[in-house]
Amino acid sequence: MRYGREPEVLKDISFSLPRGSFHFLTGASGSGKSTLLKLIYLAERSSRGRIEIFGQDLALLKRKDRPMMRRRIGVVFQEFRLLDHLSVFDNAALAPRIAGKKPAAYRADVADLLGWVGLGERMHAMPEALSGGEKQRLAIARAVIHRPDILLADEPTGNVDEAMALRILRLFMELNRVGTTLLIASHDTELIARSGMPALRLEEGRLAPVIGLTADFMP
């Protein structure tokens, strides 16, 4: 994968995430973690190679089928990408709304989820009034509200305190338990260690072997 005439960001990467698996993605800044996630959530097209998601070759995926594919993917962005003109509740309700569900079908789920991530008292607030941690939690709520088949998250605990990070980790593990595949890009080595989940490590655009991380086996 390369941007224009720039050097390749990702090179000769080959891996497979089994359905229902939970992996972290680690690596130094600039190692290509965000680019790899972008390729998976269809925000970028690879300049070479093949990417298959849910058994579909993305290069062969028709444009009209991409929205349905994206609805099966939840994404938590590093910079949140909340919609500033929508309330916390509206932001969290975006995915089912776009999927064409009637408000009555998901109102309660949105309220429950917002309560769960600690935003139960901020449902009416606008994003600009939220702290960094609250924005992060809202971004997570928005990504998981429709119970995606795969959840991709880019530094999801980067702006929250340790207690909230653990709470978010539990949410991720709960999602994983009900069948969601997770790939979480994170620098938080302690969190990765606590999770006991394997990690993929990117080094200068190349993928190091999949490792089962433990507290004393951290990069």
Add this chain to the structure above:
Amino acid sequence: MSLAFEPSKWWPAPLLPRGDGRDLSLIFVVAALSFLAGIAAIAGLAGDRAAGGWRSELAGSATVIVYAQGTETPDAVAARAADAVSGVKGVAEAQALEASKANALIAPYWKGAIPADLPVPRLVTVELDPNAPASGADLERALKAKGVDAEVDDHSRWTADIMRAGAMARGLAFALFTLLLTVLGAVIAFATRQGLAARHDLVEALHLVGATDGAIARLFQARFARSAAQAGLLGALLAVAAAAALKESGVDQGLTALLPIAWTDLAAPAPFPLLGALIAAVTARLTAMAALGKAP
């Protein structure tokens, strides 16, 4: 404060943020276009009516120019000519113009008193049947049959000129109208591209949660259609008000022959809000779909 929020009563907010300064600018431009289109439509209708009126006035009459020969007096020849053409099918009335009236016609072009011996041709005015008017040739045949030396002016030369002028006025109004609609389309296309660029974050977020290009385009389509309808209505009302003021102010009296605005003409801009909305919706959709198609 938070207790005031009732999730059970929540209803989705508009995905596209409410209007800002850009929307006001767009509404102003579209209203101006609608105003100009309204004026063009009203002027086109009035101009067409004027041309039609002039044409039917000219086509409804003819003039016979009579030349006296021999010992017969000009008045006698004129009377004979009037008698000859009045019997032609398609002639409602024929009347010889008195010498004084014929002289009065050339008086403005004559310095001083018109000499008594000046051989001013006598004229016969002919009113034609508006349903089945006689032709100039019919009149000439009737005059020839009675041995009257005369020329028939059936005004066809003027009628053709007026028809041509009327057609040009109609064509001009139509061209202006079409140009304004094209400009409207271009303005909406520009505004849509600007809107997509300004709301890139929204477009990307919607794409990534699985919104189709069509669904995103629909947001812009609805926004611009609504703005164009509002602006179209405003411009149309201003055009109607301007035309009504023109008609009521008395300027209309001076313009009667040139631009006889009828009250019914003021209904011409009525479809503009709908037409504007339609053009805006189609243009915004096509522009948005083309732009969104380039996204990954």
